[in-house]
Amino acid sequence: MTGIPQPAFYIFKCQQSAPPGMPKPSCVSQNNPESQQLMQHLSQKLMMKGIIATATPIQTSCLNRCQQGPVILVEPGHTMYVNLNKEKIDRIIDEHIIGGKVVDEYVIDESMWGEPIPPASMAR
Numbered sequence: 001m002t003g004i005p006q007p008a009f010y011i012f013k014c015q016q017s018a019p020p021g022m023p024k025p026s027c028v029s030q031n032n033p034e035s036q037q038l039m040q041h042l043s044q045k046l047m048m049k050g051i052i053a054t055a056t057p058i059q060t061s062c063l064n065r066c067q068q069g070p071v072i073l074v075e076p077g078h079t080m081y082v083n084l085n086k087e088k089i090d091r092i093i094d095e096h097i098i099g100g101k102v103v104d105e106y107v108i109d110e111s112m113w114g115e116p117i118p119p120a121s122m123a124r
């Protein structure tokens with residue numbers, strides 16, 4: 001028996017927008033008009049490429065890397081892309097999502113993205 005195929009990728013796009021005057025930066029900002037268009041751009045690009053069923057875009061709130069925003073997280077792989085704009089998203093789709101090769105130059109610096117913490121080591 002065959003089931004409905006799973007998506008190959010989930011692309012989590014932080015859509016957190018800090019209120020005006022908030023000192024903390026956010027991924028969607030009034031100071032960066034392009035940042036307000038990136039979720040729509042991501043979805044449209046995936047649709048135009050015909051891959052939105054297998055590379056699913058998901059809006060999220062804060063992914064805790066606000067200083068490097070706008071960010072997306074690609075799963076599987078725990079790949080965090082930072083300081084994004086439309087052009088960078090296009091390359092990520094073409095080279096990583098379709099081509100299978102991570103776009104290293106847009107990946108968060110290792111100093112900001114250490115190894116994951118296993119929940120078993122923290123559970124009480």
Ligand code: FES
Binds near residue numbers: 015028061062063
């Ligand atoms: S606001 Fe996007 S990571 Fe925090």
